[in-house]
Amino acid sequence: MLELIVSDMDGTLLDSNIQVHPDNIQAIMDTYAQGIPFLVCTGRNFTEAKFLLEQAGLRCPIIGLNGAILFDREGNVEYEVGLPNDVAMEIIRIGEEKNYYMEAMTSKNVYSSSKADRIVAITELIHQTNPGLSYEECQQRATQSNEVKSIDYRDNLADLITEENQQILKITFLHPEGQKVLKAFGQELDDKLPGIYVTSSFSSNIEISHERATKGEAVLAYCREHGYNPKNILTVGDNYNDITMLEVAGYSFAMGNAEDEVKASAKYETDTNYNGGVAKAIQKALNLSSQD
Structure with a gap:
């Protein structure tokens, strides 16, 4: 049954x-x-x-x-099951060094390093699933969507740990060239940092969390x-x-x-x-x- x-x-x-x-x-x-x-x-x-x-x-x-x-x-x-603070801090540091767009998730909310980049990411998602819509229509939908409005935007994601004492559960990277860039980057993180799990939920992202998460x-x-x-x-x-x-x-x-x-x-x-x-x-x- x-x-x-x-x-x-x-x-x-x-x-x-x-x-x-x-x-x-x-x-x-x-x-x-x-x-x-x-x-x-x-x-x-x-x-x-x-x-x-x-x-x-x-x-x-x-x-x-x-x-x-x-x-x-x-x-x-x-x-x-969260990322250890030192590991999360290192992932954020590397992402900032490469100037990649990042999102960090805690039990409270999703935090983005850039509202403009978040809008681009959601626009691309809507455009992928609705190819009949123009890019401008998709962008308008994205800007007005809960996917953009409900997110908390921070200049420095590391402040979630150092200033707010939150534990980061997952960090996501998005890149316009998708897996062409992110697959190798994910492997780089996996080789460098013990105890992490790297996966992907869209062609344009990778997601990093604890190996048991x-x-x-x-x-x-x-x-x-x-x-x-x-x-x-x-x-x-x-x-x-x-x-x-x-x-x-x-x-x-x-x-x-x-x-x-x-x-x-x-x-x-x-x-x-x-x-x-x-x-x-x-x-x-x-x-x-x-x-x-």
Whole structure:
């Protein structure tokens, strides 16, 4: 029997308008009525994820920042795994030295080193998922979006540690040339700094967190705490940061729009995020589990 449904957000649960696809909403509501709970596991922080879920009428626990933190339905932190302060400071120092755009995430919020660069990043994301829109239309949407308005902008991200005594859970780098630049940079950080985990949720970014702050580790921890058998859970994702949670689930689905390496790590494939792929994965998992 299917015991738990776990879904990524961007490129998975969310459609081209960065909203939860209507078919996914209905499928989640239907399975919840059957006693099967739903959990989001995302690279986003709580505030960003909660805003989009509430728009869809959904309220659920949220594993955020690629597994670095777990919030219950009420927004209380159940656990977090942060970067050591000296490691976070060194990552920020190297990023500043290279003049790369950075974002730092804590349990409180997402902090950006540049509002202008944040707008560019969100504009590019909207343009990738809505190629029919002009760049100017995408830029206008980005400027007015919660993705820009809800972020806290700081001249020096290191102040989060030295002045505010916050623990950084994840640091993200974005670059207009994407993996052409960032893949080598991520490898450089991985070679230099022990105990970190480097992954990517979009073609234009890399994300650095504690080595134990992965989606797979977080999902397994949630299952242990709440009594679910990983063999009886469904996980759905589309990008490299989803691989670890796809590998631990009995019913793992890669989206039709997923990267090839992600598809190879999943047991099954579903439709794209544009076409309610999560809803179709849920239905197939229900059918498969009823035969086991």
